[in-house]
Amino acid sequence: GSLVGQIAKIKGCKVIGFAGTEEKCKWIKEELGFDFAYNYKKTDVDTALKEAAPDNSVDCYFDNVGGMFTVKVLTHMKTFGRVSICGSISNYNDTSVPTGPLPFFSIMKSQLRVEGFLVLKWYSRWEEGETAMLQWIKEGKIKYKEHVTEGFEKMPDAFMGLFEGRNTGKAIIKM
Structure with missing residues (x-):
């Protein structure tokens, strides 16, 4: 997530980040340059997104959390928004049947494009990505x-x- 947010900043996007500690929030805001940083353990996702992305103005969402966090974010997506699902760490050890609302209405209502993100799909462009990332690191645009x-x-x-x-x-x- 920290790399995706930095790449988004390089590409001119407003970046909203969520992390689970105040230290991580400080890091992504102050060192990585995210526009907003929220501790998801202390801040309600809906409240945070109403502040950072009023009027359902989230264009792109990179998801590596899943679960109810993602269900909430999808309700703040702009019409024709894009969602890249890279992981679902909130569900990895959960063997129960989902008890929360399924996000299909939000996806349909906002006409979202949702796609799984697996690095192997982009293997043919690996060298291009590696070259860009190395350049951004050398320029100090990417920190890790x-x-x-x-x-x-x-x-x-x-x-x-x-x-x-x-x-x-x-x-x-x-x-």
Whole structure:
């Protein structure tokens, strides 16, 4: 999400970010340049989007959360908005049947284009993306963090940390 937001800023978009800690919100707002940053654990998604994107003005939504968070965001989408679904971390360990509202009415009402995002689909353009990303990093337009866990034996704990939001940036196991 942090990379997608930075690329969106490079392309001239207003960027609204959500994170699970005040530290992460400060990072995406102050260091990465997002226009808005909200702690989804402390701020109601609807309230935040009414402030940051009044009148249902979300054009694009990059989703790696899923669940009720996404259901709420879809109600704030602009007509003909675009949604890229890259993950659904809120549902990865949930074996229950969904109990919340399904988002199909929001998708239909706003005539949204919803597409799954798998990196392999874009493999033919890998070099182009790699070249652009490297240039943006060299120019200081893209910043990144790595959360390094030392030791193979700590891999299970590091993996569980992904679901608890313990990492900021890319999670790496150093052996």
